[in-house]
Amino acid sequence: DGGITQSPKYLFRKEGQNVTLSCEQNLNHDAMYWYRQDPGQGLRLIYYSQIVNDFQKGDIAEGYSVSREKKESFPLTVTSAQKNPTAFYLCASRSSGGLYSNQPQHFGDGTRLSIL
Amino acid sequence: GNSVTQMEGPVTLSEEAFLTINCTYTATGYPSLFWYVQYPGEGLQLLLKATKADDKGSNKGFEATYRKETTSFHLEKGSVQVSDSAVYFCALSDGSGGSNYKLTFGKGTLLTVNP
Numbered sequence: 001d002g003g004i005t006q007s008p009k010y011l012f013r014k015e016g017q018n019v020t021l022s023c024e025q026n027l028n029h030d031a032m033y034w035y036r037q038d039p040g041q042g043l044r045l046i047y048y049s050q051i052v053n054d055f056q057k058g059d060i061a062e063g064y065s066v067s068r069e070k071k072e073s074f075p076l077t078v079t080s081a082q083k084n085p086t087a088f089y090l091c092a093s094r095s096s097g098g099l100y101s102n103q104p105q106h107f108g109d110g111t112r113l114s115i116l
Numbered sequence: 117g118n119s120v121t122q123m124e125g126p127v128t129l130s131e132e133a134f135l136t137i138n139c140t141y142t143a144t145g146y147p148s149l150f151w152y153v154q155y156p157g158e159g160l161q162l163l164l165k166a167t168k169a170d171d172k173g174s175n176k177g178f179e180a181t182y183r184k185e186t187t188s189f190h191l192e193k194g195s196v197q198v199s200d201s202a203v204y205f206c207a208l209s210d211g212s213g214g215s216n217y218k219l220t221f222g223k224g225t226l227l228t229v230n231p
Contacts, residue, residue: 006159033218042205042223043160058218090159102148102167102209105219107159 006108023091030096032074122222139206147208
């Protein structure tokens with residue numbers, strides 16, 4: 001079955017440590033996204049990528065970095081500069097077929113990051 | 117800029133009750149509208165969508181009609197079940213210019229259905 005795989009499901013970070021969250025999709029989607037979800041705040045966009053080797057900052061990019069070397073992969077690194085990283089992180093992808101605005105985003109099951 | 121406003125929760129209903137979750141939006145251009153559902157500990161799943169005015173999206177007994185005159189996309193279900201307990205997100209995608217690739221989400225509404 002096609003879908004989006006996020007790993008790990010749970011991740012713990014020590015102070016001063018960078019951690020990388022994995023996101024892989026086999027839907028052949030061009031666009032991929034990273035969101036942060038905090039209780040009562042909905043989803044906030046961290047980074048997005050419309051095509052391989054290109055990505056843009058979202059609303060809360062500070063303290064995060066991404067890469068897009070392959071179409072199917074869009075890893076997110078939470079750096080030590082992110083002072084409040086505890087959250088639920090969601091990866092999504094979207095088709096570029098047809099009228100782009102009509103296409104929904106498809107989501108992975110998320111990674112929950114906590115500080116030790 | 118674009119924005120989505122959902123009714124604040126939590127919403128608590130008894131099984132077989134009627135559900136309405138209000139959603140209104142502001143957007144430039146001609147947005148597409150979506151409802152997503154999130155079950156505990158999981159990602160978001162697309163519930164339904166509507167891409168132009170007066171379209172009605174429907175799925176699993178849920179419905180929502182795209183009302184351009186009131187800029188609304190309210191979610192309804194005639195008879196909820198315990199299994200419908202989840203967080204519901206309203207979202208829009210604006211088809212104009214550089215925002216074409218992004219969704220704007222509401223803050224979500226927690227629904228709890230009691231047996």
